[in-house]
Amino acid sequence: MATIIPRFARELRLDPLMLVKAAVMGIVEGLTEFLPISSTGHLIIAGALLRFTGETAKVFEIAIQTGAMFAVVWQYRQRLARTVADIGRDPVAQRFALNVLIAFMPAVVLGLAFAKAIKAHLFAPVPVALAFIVGGLAILFVERRQRGPGADRVRTVDEMTRVDALKVGLMQCLALIPGTSRSGATIIGGMVFGLSRQCATEFSFYLGIPTLMGAGVYSVWKQRAALHAADLPLFAVGTVFAFFSALLCIRWLIRYVSTHDFKGFAWYRIAFGALVLLTAYTGLVNWSE
Numbered sequence: 001m002a003t004i005i006p007r008f009a010r011e012l013r014l015d016p017l018m019l020v021k022a023a024v025m026g027i028v029e030g031l032t033e034f035l036p037i038s039s040t041g042h043l044i045i046a047g048a049l050l051r052f053t054g055e056t057a058k059v060f061e062i063a064i065q066t067g068a069m070f071a072v073v074w075q076y077r078q079r080l081a082r083t084v085a086d087i088g089r090d091p092v093a094q095r096f097a098l099n100v101l102i103a104f105m106p107a108v109v110l111g112l113a114f115a116k117a118i119k120a121h122l123f124a125p126v127p128v129a130l131a132f133i134v135g136g137l138a139i140l141f142v143e144r145r146q147r148g149p150g151a152d153r154v155r156t157v158d159e160m161t162r163v164d165a166l167k168v169g170l171m172q173c174l175a176l177i178p179g180t181s182r183s184g185a186t187i188i189g190g191m192v193f194g195l196s197r198q199c200a201t202e203f204s205f206y207l208g209i210p211t212l213m214g215a216g217v218y219s220v221w222k223q224r225a226a227l228h229a230a231d232l233p234l235f236a237v238g239t240v241f242a243f244f245s246a247l248l249c250i251r252w253l254i255r256y257v258s259t260h261d262f263k264g265f266a267w268y269r270i271a272f273g274a275l276v277l278l279t280a281y282t283g284l285v286n287w288s289e
Contacts, residue, residue: 019237021052026064026238030245033068033212034205034253036139036184036265037272041128044178045276048125049285055226058123062219063235067242069212072205074243075250092158096206099160103169103186103203104210110173111215123178126280131179132273139266142188153194157203160195167193168203172211179273182211188262201257205250 028046032039043061047053052060073080086093154160171189175182183204190200220227279285 018234021050022060022234022237023241024050025052025061026067026241027245029061029064029238030068030071030242030247031249033065033242033246034072034183034208034249036135036181036187036262037269038128038132038135038175038179038181038184039065039068040175041132041179041181044123044128045125055223056231058119059219059223059227060231060235060238063216064238064242065212066216067239068246069209069216071243071246071250072209074247076205095160096158099157099162099165099203100206100210102162102165103172103207104214106166106169107172107176107211108214111176114176118176118178125276128179129273129276129280131177132269132276135180135184136266136269136273139184139188139262139269142192143261143263143266152196152199154199155196156199157206160199160203164190164193164195165203168195168200168207172207182208184262184265197257197261201253 025043025046028042029039032042040061047057047061083093083096087097154164168186168190171185171192172182174180174185174189186204186207187197187200190203191197195203276285
């Protein structure tokens with residue numbers, strides 16, 4: 001055992017520059033996962049700028065989402081613990097758990113069917129930039145619709161029906177396209193279907209738990225042959241930084257949605273996407289490298 005541990009430590013990838021890159025990627029993941037601006041899109045672009053690319057990097061970008069997922073678990077630990085404790089006897093807890101499961105399933109089915117093709121053709125900065133712009137325009141369209149006092153049919157997560165959950169789950173499938181934003185699709189989609197802004201945002205948080213955990217575990221298992229013990233520090237650093245930055249973001253967003261709309265995020269998406277396209281067109285940044 002004494003000889004195994006030092007040898008294992010020597011095999012770990014402790015390159016300070018790589019660890020800094022992993023930390024930056026973790027912060028990007030945590031700050032963007034629950035905002036309607038696409039964490040995957042930002043990670044792809046940040047990875048291209050940092051030259052943090054390759055098969056291991058692709059798995060890393062998905063795996064560190066578990067850090068953001070644990071931030072949700074921590075933020076809502078009391079509600080989740082109560083649901084687990086009461087699920088055998090409380091209809092509210094049962095309906096809540098079933099709604100999350102129903103909303104989760106469409107992305108599982110479509111993700112397994114199309115994940116390989118999506119990774120091969122859409123995990124690149126330019127397609128992501130186009131998705132940024134289209135998503136921003138969609139947010140502006142939804143926000144500028146007339147939303148009268150009776151527009152919010154569902155005020156809280158506990159009022160959601162199975163049909164409401166299925167609709168949100170189908171909207172989450174749009175996030176399989178990098179740059180679309182899982183949070184954006186579920187929150188804005190929920191608002192379109194009559195959920196209040198606060199309800200749609202909170203349910204998006206809960207839905208992120210199985211979605212991010214499932215994506216992370218599946219990606220690591222699928223690409224396990226390409227991973228090595230030396231990569232553990234990178235994944236650990238990225239996950240930890242994703243957790244803390246996501247926790248800060250969640251707490252900020254909860255306060256933000258109580259008094260603000262999402263138009264600012266829409267304009268950010270459009271501007272950011274346009275900047276990437278402009279730099280690609282002018283050759284200022286070679287995004288293909």
